[in-house]
Amino acid sequence: MNSVSNISDLSIALPEIFLSLWLLIFIPLGVYSGGNKLNRQSYFSIFSIIGLLGTLFFLLMGDHRASLGFYDLVVTDKLIIYLKALILFAAIIVLIISERYRSIENLYIFEYPLLILFSILGMLVMLSSNNFITLYLGLELQSLALYVLAAAKKDSLKSSEAGLKYFILGALASGFFLFGVSLLFGITGTTSFTILSFNYLNPNEVSLLLIFSIILIISSIAFKLSIAPFHMWTPDVYEGAPTSITAYFAIVPKIAAIGVLMRILYIAFIDINFIWLQLVLVLGLLSIFVGAFGALLQKNIKRLLAYSAISNIGYIFLALSLGNQLGLESSLLYITIYAISSIGVFTFILSMEKDNIMLENISSYAGLSKSNPFYAVCLGILLLSMAGLPPLAGFIAKFYVFKAVITSGYLLTAIIGIIGSVISAYYYLNIIKVMYLDDSDESFIVESKVSMKIILFTSSLFILTFIIFADNIINFMTYISRAIIL
Amino acid sequence: MLPVFFYLFSIIAIFSAIMVITTKNPVHSVFFLILTFFNSTGLFVLMGAEFLAMLLLVVYVGAVAVLFLFVIMMLNIDFSSLRAGMIKNAPLGLLIGAVLLGEIIFSFIGMKYGISEIPGNELFVKLSEIENTRALGNVIYTDYIYLFQCAGLILLVAMIGAIVLTHRRRENVKKQDAVKQTLRDKSDSIEVSKVEIGKGV
Numbered sequence: 001m002n003s004v005s006n007i008s009d010l011s012i013a014l015p016e017i018f019l020s021l022w023l024l025i026f027i028p029l030g031v032y033s034g035g036n037k038l039n040r041q042s043y044f045s046i047f048s049i050i051g052l053l054g055t056l057f058f059l060l061m062g063d064h065r066a067s068l069g070f071y072d073l074v075v076t077d078k079l080i081i082y083l084k085a086l087i088l089f090a091a092i093i094v095l096i097i098s099e100r101y102r103s104i105e106n107l108y109i110f111e112y113p114l115l116i117l118f119s120i121l122g123m124l125v126m127l128s129s130n131n132f133i134t135l136y137l138g139l140e141l142q143s144l145a146l147y148v149l150a151a152a153k154k155d156s157l158k159s160s161e162a163g164l165k166y167f168i169l170g171a172l173a174s175g176f177f178l179f180g181v182s183l184l185f186g187i188t189g190t191t192s193f194t195i196l197s198f199n200y201l202n203p204n205e206v207s208l209l210l211i212f213s214i215i216l217i218i219s220s221i222a223f224k225l226s227i228a229p230f231h232m233w234t235p236d237v238y239e240g241a242p243t244s245i246t247a248y249f250a251i252v253p254k255i256a257a258i259g260v261l262m263r264i265l266y267i268a269f270i271d272i273n274f275i276w277l278q279l280v281l282v283l284g285l286l287s288i289f290v291g292a293f294g295a296l297l298q299k300n301i302k303r304l305l306a307y308s309a310i311s312n313i314g315y316i317f318l319a320l321s322l323g324n325q326l327g328l329e330s331s332l333l334y335i336t337i338y339a340i341s342s343i344g345v346f347t348f349i350l351s352m353e354k355d356n357i358m359l360e361n362i363s364s365y366a367g368l369s370k371s372n373p374f375y376a377v378c379l380g381i382l383l384l385s386m387a388g389l390p391p392l393a394g395f396i397a398k399f400y401v402f403k404a405v406i407t408s409g410y411l412l413t414a415i416i417g418i419i420g421s422v423i424s425a426y427y428y429l430n431i432i433k434v435m436y437l438d439d440s441d442e443s444f445i446v447e448s449k450v451s452m453k454i455i456l457f458t459s460s461l462f463i464l465t466f467i468i469f470a471d472n473i474i475n476f477m478t479y480i481s482r483a484i485i486l
Numbered sequence: 487m488l489p490v491f492f493y494l495f496s497i498i499a500i501f502s503a504i505m506v507i508t509t510k511n512p513v514h515s516v517f518f519l520i521l522t523f524f525n526s527t528g529l530f531v532l533m534g535a536e537f538l539a540m541l542l543l544v545v546y547v548g549a550v551a552v553l554f555l556f557v558i559m560m561l562n563i564d565f566s567s568l569r570a571g572m573i574k575n576a577p578l579g580l581l582i583g584a585v586l587l588g589e590i591i592f593s594f595i596g597m598k599y600g601i602s603e604i605p606g607n608e609l610f611v612k613l614s615e616i617e618n619t620r621a622l623g624n625v626i627y628t629d630y631i632y633l634f635q636c637a638g639l640i641l642l643v644a645m646i647g648a649i650v651l652t653h654r655r656r657e658n659v660k661k662q663d664a665v666k667q668t669l670r671d672k673s674d675s676i677e678v679s680k681v682e683i684g685k686g687v
Binding site: 036118141 | 628629630631632633635636637639640642643644646647649650651654655
């Protein structure tokens, strides 16, 4: 009973341990070295980027084999390592692109990168959880930091509203999650994913209570992923939160929650998949349509991207609802491409600024193709990819999802999903129309940092040329998704 | 011997719980609430749950009840207006009370007793073997060290978040800076200038 964790246990959680120690150094450093001064902000950003790079280093240098640690509370395998690396990479990019926005909007607080780092730590804990308790603690660590970040712009009413809305609904979702987990514990006597997967859940004896608890757990994760019908908070929070935080919300926590959902569905509840298959399928289709129709009339680009995120995560749900290897692979491919194209789109939005005012209305992008052709071309590529135009990356991602759906024998589902995809193409193309065909009275030249230009260029180049190395990436996804399918 | 203390603690607990909702003065209410907590602590000690007992004392009496007292004294709420709807709301209150009572009764009827009925009962520590503070300490710092540290980080984030959201750096606040005061000297505080007659400075 009194044995301490051994060294191999510590090496499993080395990235998390490193990041938390880095955070503990960060706090006194921020407090005692002028954390709220304008000229110090870039130092803190660099400091946190170095922390994330260090975490990435320990993650990639560590053991890649599947193993359990800390009395089976923590797990690691290739899939987890891939998703963690994606999260760290995306977070570094978001920190870089939010620099300029923070100086425009006077967000001179060192807690901004600090809280981002805390939420990253929460996501890492979430992803490597092998137990519902670990998952819950990771989820709360992540969410608490995100609530505060949403309300970070203290002088803005909308930002405070966004923070409060997110907090109240998020607390409700956490309550659902705990209720579901406590029911599950009452039924089976365990909260460990691996123990649950070893026939603790007998497919022949499924009680109503078990179905209820699984629905509660899935809906709380669906809330975090802003899946319809739990999407109500998304447009308001995306609009109200500072834009750089919106970028962060739209990209990074989604990857973590998808990874967690994969682990819950494909490891803990795989024996009783007939309970959740249809549930996840319906949630996926519903979000595709809610996202497609909700975005049609949006004037604000942040609200539009909120609906776009809803429908994009819907496709991932569609793929996950297949319950097989193909679904897992295609959802991994989809989340990767979604993350990279969202990085591009948000880099564009964060560069759009005229006289120190951020341009958030779609109509203000009129005539952009003449005044700023570079930005117009990059955003055009990214949006065409999101609309699913071949041969761009977004098309390949959607193609693989629908191919997996059809191969698994759900032709009708695939047709409905494709209809949703066609509807959502309208509003992506509408932005391109505004940029290329509409005239504007006043033109402006976007002056942005070189780093942002490079990020925008690289992400659109990746989306454009994805088809050349698509085979390698898909093989890689197959390789890592084998970690989870037993 | 034990039943005497059990009845003593329970009777005082029930009596003071009734007094919490019937007494006129809200400050007295809070004091009766504290008395209720103390007696519940006694009941926990009788059951051998000394850790829970101390937790109740520290958290509820030490923090929550004192917080209530602060709120009552700070906010200056007009309690007579709150009591005005007492008769009107009584049926609703009784209904909710009846539903809760019914739930308790039904769950007692449906409950299966005995340690073998609890799923995962092999996890439980034998009662006589080890006192429960030590048992908790044994698992918190070994088996659940990862979770314990995570919980600590969550509390840290909550603290930082509260500071971020409420702390405002106010401009033009005149603070006393002792170092600055003692370090100032004549040359940078007094300027001697020759004023010509009839011109001013």
